[in-house]
Amino acid sequence: MTLAQAAPSPSGLQDGDTEDPRRRAILIEARRHFMAQGFASTRIEPIAREASVSTATLYTFFSSKADLFRAVIDDTSDEFVRQMDEVRALDGPARCQLTRFSEAYVGFMADPLVTAVFRLVLAERTRFQEMALHFYERGKARIGVTLVEAIEALCQRGELVCDKPSWAAGQLMGMLEHPVFFVPMVTGDSTTVQRSHTQIAADAVQTFLARYGGPNLDPAAPDLD
Incomplete structure (x- = not known):
């Protein structure tokens, strides 16, 4: 069995669930920042600002920068x-x-x-x-x-x-x-x-x-x- 077969849905959503538009906006901006700057140089505050959410709101969806990075890669996958x-x-x-x-x-x-x-x-x-x-x-x-x-x-x-x-x-x-x-x-x-x-x-x-x-x-x- 491969990781692809064993792993749950990377998005974390069940069939029929609707994704919060704020989470989608964060992922879009985060992908752009990570791709342009890499993991180490990317900062959370600009991502939140360009996604039109507060930093606190971003952290309600993603507990850390590493968690956000994993979510970006899973979403892209x-x-x-x-x-x-x-x-x-x-x-x-x-x-x-x-x-x-x-x-x-x-x-x-x-x-x-x-x-x-x-x-x-x-x-x-x-x-x-x-x-x-x-x-x-x-x-x-x-x-x-x-x-x-x-x-x-x-x-x-x-x-x-x-x-x-x-x-x-x-x-x-x-x-x-x-x-x-x-x-x-x-x-x-x-x-x-x-x-x-x-x-x-x-x-x-x-x-x-x-x-x-x-x-x-x-x-x-x-x-x-």
């Missing part, structure tokens, strides 16, 4: 999960399904907000190690399940052949993540990826199908040279 839920492989031939998934996933991983929040979490991982692991595992598990299920269905149809759908899914996601997420994360955006997102997705799917294509793979689709 919820937002990412909602985006990930839209990354669905549509019905159709293997190349069509995998391409639609890959294009959506590349777009998500290349989102500047996604990169910025991952950098913030990584910067504070020694202080909030469990939270950082939860943030990473939750997103990967949610989107990985979608791809694994699609690969399993394509294997049953004979369009793909693989013994470990989860491994195959990880390989495809790795090909997509490397140019648009890990390279900018490591280089600080100093390296510009020359290929478009569409081309990155197409190249990854082509390589994937060359490795895992089955006897019923669409014969009209081109093979690797």
Whole structure:
């Protein structure tokens, strides 16, 4: 069982509950401050002022700056999960399904907000190690399940052949993540990826199908040279 499966809803709200608009305003301003200044340099008073609440009101929702930081990351994780839920492989031939998934996933991983929040979490991982692991595992598990299920269905149809759908899914996601997420994360955006997102997705799917294509793979689709 992953942290994503074991943990309760990070928002702390039960189904049907309505969030206090003051809490929402605080989270919005806090995320902006934490992303711009990091954890250590962020102060509570400016967040409260820009959220149009008193400092005392802020502390009724969040007991400390650390508690507020965790809530910001959890809230952002919820937002990412909602985006990930839209990354669905549509019905159709293997190349069509995998391409639609890959294009959506590349777009998500290349989102500047996604990169910025991952950098913030990584910067504070020694202080909030469990939270950082939860943030990473939750997103990967949610989107990985979608791809694994699609690969399993394509294997049953004979369009793909693989013994470990989860491994195959990880390989495809790795090909997509490397140019648009890990390279900018490591280089600080100093390296510009020359290929478009569409081309990155197409190249990854082509390589994937060359490795895992089955006897019923669409014969009209081109093979690797």
